[in-house]
Amino acid sequence: MFRIEIDGDVADSRALLDWRPEDRLGVVLRSPLSALGASMLMQLVTAAYYDVRPGRRKGPHYADIYLFHSGGRYGDFSSFDVTPHRELFLPADAGVLIEAINDRAITHLAVPDGDQTQSVFPWIEPEAARDRIRHCFAYSAGGRVRDADIAILSSAPDLRQDVELALNPMALVDNIERYIDAGDADIQLFSRRLAQRVRSRVNEASEIEKEIAKAHHNNSWNNGMIRQSFRRISVDDALSLL
Numbered sequence: 001m002f003r004i005e006i007d008g009d010v011a012d013s014r015a016l017l018d019w020r021p022e023d024r025l026g027v028v029l030r031s032p033l034s035a036l037g038a039s040m041l042m043q044l045v046t047a048a049y050y051d052v053r054p055g056r057r058k059g060p061h062y063a064d065i066y067l068f069h070s071g072g073r074y075g076d077f078s079s080f081d082v083t084p085h086r087e088l089f090l091p092a093d094a095g096v097l098i099e100a101i102n103d104r105a106i107t108h109l110a111v112p113d114g115d116q117t118q119s120v121f122p123w124i125e126p127e128a129a130r131d132r133i134r135h136c137f138a139y140s141a142g143g144r145v146r147d148a149d150i151a152i153l154s155s156a157p158d159l160r161q162d163v164e165l166a167l168n169p170m171a172l173v174d175n176i177e178r179y180i181d182a183g184d185a186d187i188q189l190f191s192r193r194l195a196q197r198v199r200s201r202v203n204e205a206s207e208i209e210k211e212i213a214k215a216h217h218n219n220s221w222n223n224g225m226i227r228q229s230f231r232r233i234s235v236d237d238a239l240s241l242l
Contacts, residue, residue, distance in 0.1 A: 005151040019048035024064040026106035032205035033075040033213035034141035038110045040152040040228040066104050076201040079165035079172050094119035094242040102128045109238050113138040113145050116240035136238035138231040143220040148229035155225045163217050167210050169202045
């Protein structure tokens with residue numbers, strides 16, 4: 001499903017992610033729907049989550065992906081199976097961000113590219129992050145980061161649906177409610193709460209912001225292939241971009 005390039009050479013997800021059963025991906029957002037620029041990374045991690053422990057496909061499991069909304073509420077990502085408690089809404093404060101990242105035991109971190117800053121962090125938090133986080137990536141809301149050394153590509157049309165539902169959350173609500181009575185009582189309760197939550201968040205991104213995000217995503221497709229690029233960075237560089 002995925003083609004991975006590292007420094008221009010074809011590789012596999014193990015070389016890129018080294019994903020382990022207990023690993024967790026964190027994605028930081030600073031603008032509406034900007035994490036769509038890292039949609040391929042989230043989808044690759046989802047595949048790795050199941051591949052590393054195939055038995056997960058037999059039960060109600062969702063990949064351990066956390067979204068950290070910094071300074072606002074930037075759109076619902078339930079279409080990527082990011083469960084409600086894994087989307088966090090935080091002030092635009094690097095100290096608060098690093099505490100939240102460490103509290104969730106994030107091992108893989110994606111941060112928006114930009115100008116580096118010298119933030120003052122709570123005393124133990126940077127060392128805790130260095131000790132646990134194994135892989136960091138810079139990404140762009142447009143799907144193409146400067147000085148990229150990683151590319152994730154795919155021609156699978158199913159990957160587009162997650163993005164389209166994030167851009168049109170009421171379509172996701174319709175999908176959830178269409179099958180809301182299909183499961184047992186626990187599934188029905190979860191589905192009703194999820195539909196209510198998605199409906200309550202439909203205005204977090206304006207129509208103009210959705211059109212911009214849609215244009216970015218469409219530009220990532222060429223001849224039936226989506227391509228997003230990333231840059232591997234150190235933990236310290238990632239912290240300087242929080």
